[in-house]
Amino acid sequence: MSTWASLIxxxxxxxxxxKTFGYKPVIVVHGILDDAKDLSDLRGFITKHHxxxxxxxxxxxxxxxxxxxxxxxxxxxxxxxxxxxxxxKDGVHLIGYSQGGIIGRGLVQTDSNHNIHNFIALSxxxxxxxxDTSFINWLFPSALKEELYKIFYTHYGQLWSIGNxxxxxxxxxxxRQYSDYLAALNNxxxxxxxxFPPAWKKxxxxxxxxxxxxxxxxGVIAPWQSAQFGCFDENEQVVPMRKLDMYxxxxxxxxxxxxxxxxxxxxxxxxxxxSWHKNETVFLxxxxxLLT
Numbered sequence: 440m441s442t443w444a445s446l447i448x449x450x451x452x453x454x455x456x457x458k459t460f461g462y463k464p465v466i467v468v469h470g471i472l473d474d475a476k477d478l479s480d481l482r483g484f485i486t487k488h489h490x491x492x493x494x495x496x497x498x499x500x501x502x503x504x505x506x507x508x509x510x511x512x513x514x515x516x517x518x519x520x521x522x523x524x525x526x527x528k529d530g531v532h533l534i535g536y537s538q539g540g541i542i543g544r545g546l547v548q549t550d551s552n553h554n555i556h557n558f559i560a561l562s563x564x565x566x567x568x569x570x571d572t573s574f575i576n577w578l579f580p581s582a583l584k585e586e587l588y589k590i591f592y593t594h595y596g597q598l599w600s601i602g603n604x605x606x607x608x609x610x611x612x613x614x615r616q617y618s619d620y621l622a623a624l625n626n627x628x629x630x631x632x633x634x635f636p637p638a639w640k641k642x643x644x645x646x647x648x649x650x651x652x653x654x655x656x657x658g659v660i661a662p663w664q665s666a667q668f669g670c671f672d673e674n675e676q677v678v679p680m681r682k683l684d685m686y687x688x689x690x691x692x693x694x695x696x697x698x699x700x701x702x703x704x705x706x707x708x709x710x711x712x713x714s715w716h717k718n719e720t721v722f723l724x725x726x727x728x729l730l731t
Contacts, residue, residue, distance in 0.1 A: 470537025474501035567606025570661020659712035
């Protein structure tokens, strides 16, 4: 009897080990004014439902340092993630929350050596922000969203991370001229010294899946559909992703991902922006199925 019990116990341990070691490492990038500890709930969900998963919540550019220009942030994050990816021969998954999602998008597009299988953008301004400014009132206390283009669409304004993805639909030409980051990633820049690298599209198409998570009660990302690549037109009407020239021309690979069943949207009502990474229902519905 003890022999059988020992054998069964051994088999169960082996099965658990196989399951545990089958999960790919997960890299998580926090949002603006956050730090790695703010994502402890998300980290907990991952390890609860996929025990043994190697989770890296990046502890860079915390709090006010998150206003550093995004290309500078991306460079340091790439230096950290490159050895992680090299070590993970079977690939990794990448989750970016809020501003961390547009940083993650930049990593996917610009890193020709990435082995990211699934990229999950959790309530991120993937196609820009034109709305809530309460989180920068300390910086620009009297600024309205209609006036911020005067700051952000300047050399000085591009020294602030939010300026890198500020997308004012009433000043599209200035956005295309001054936006150092978003306009470049979208292939919308008209800067004389910028030419969209073909490799950026190829890098996106190396993904197995891209998951875009957002919802109408977010309250911060504006429009909330930016979390799924939508944006405002000049009348502040939302243009959904599939109606955009960027999608229809497939210049960054979104259409190809979509047509091959690799582009996914997860829309959930009743979740405020600061609660996405704390909501286990969101995790189980939108994130957990992709963390294989």
